Amino acid sequence: MELEDMDLNLLVIFNQLLKERKVSKVAENLGLGQPAVSNALARLRKLFGDELFLRTSTGMQPTPFADQLAESIGYALGMIHSAVNARSSFDPASSKRSFSVGMTDIGEIYFLPRLMQCIRDVAPLVSISTVRNTAVNLKDAMEGGQVDLAIGLLPQLKGGFFQRRLFVQRYVCLFRKGHALDKKTIRESEFYAADHVAVVSAGTGHGKVDEILDSNSPQRRVKLQVPHFVAIGHILQTTDLVATVPERLAERMVGPFDLRYVSHPVKLPQIAINLFWHAKYHKDPANQWLRSLIFDMHAG
Known part of the structure; x- marks a missing residue:
């Protein structure tokens, strides 16, 4: 296939179908009629020799070949958009952006x-x-x-x-000043003997660390679970709980909350x-x- 055989608008519709999975939604987004989108899809199928999108109960699902095309087409359209919409300059001193x-x-x-x-x-x-x-x-x-x-x-x-x-960054153990673990290094057995606060932060990449810590025997004694890290400083400041947190977060918390942190005794992946x-x-x-x-x- 040569580029002169390709209408750029067809790639825009292809990209929209990947995103929306519905012909009606694509037509609405682009200000077209549904027949126009369906016709464009038919042309794409002919050009690529593949069905590209299959009708299912959950919408138009891409074929493996469409998935293969997706990254390259998305990247190409993004670069074209960037080029034609480039601004000549940005002045941070005066911008109200x-x-x-x-x-x-x-x-x-x-x-x-x-x-x-x-x-x-x-x-x-x-x-x-x-x-x-x-x-x-x-x-x-x-x-x-x-x-x-x-x-x-x-x-x-x-x-x-x-x-x-x-x-x-690495993970560290964070706790209040004067805690029994407040020393230069701690052993793995001391870590598992302590009481813990665990942050169940779905979708952030920290779940893998919890899986590692909780797959060991003995398991850590989790006395408290919270859905975010914001309250960790307040919690550790007035309890004997221990938290496993990224080191740069620990660096920000030790001063305001009078905390301490040490290297983690369990081998954990860096992030x-x-x-x-x-x-x-x-x-x-x-x-x-x-x-x-x-x-x-x-x-x-």
Whole structure:
């Protein structure tokens, strides 16, 4: 197949079908009639020699070949969109732009204080809002421009996305100052003999660590479970509980809550924290500015 045989609009419809899985929804999004979308799908099937999408009770499901095409087509359309919508410049000193960033509660604790300090100094009229990575369809929200950047361990952001490593961190044991484990190193047996608070943070990548800790024998004694990390400092400050947390979160909490942390005695995987953005906005000056600001502050 040669490029001159391909109508770019057909690829736009293909990409929409991947996202919506319904001809009627694609027609609504693109301001077309359903027959026009159906006709475009017929042309795509003929061009590629594949059914591409099969009607099921749950909508139009992509064939294996359509899944194979998805990443390349999404990336290509994103780059084209970025090129034709590129702005000549972005002036942070005068911009009143509002940015939305996807991150976890850990991200808010670790990133936001320094980010807001920098924005105050170099972009005083810029504002930031955050969304939970698990509270929205992050892939669609970033493609649509509702979320500008996302930070974290996000394996679901693949086709059509760029990413850049911010840092790799380990897990540590966190507890109040004066705790029985408040010493240079602790043994695995001491860790499992303690009482624990566990953070059940679905969809954030931390579940693997809980699986490892709770597959050992003996298992840790979990006295409290919470759905997020925000309250951990308050909880540890006034109890003898122990928490397993990422080291950079521990660094932020030891001062305000009078806590201590030590290296974890259990062998746990390190976690890579990346910065993600959609290919559509790869060359957008405002997006480039914010991601450069974040990377420069926290790389290393």
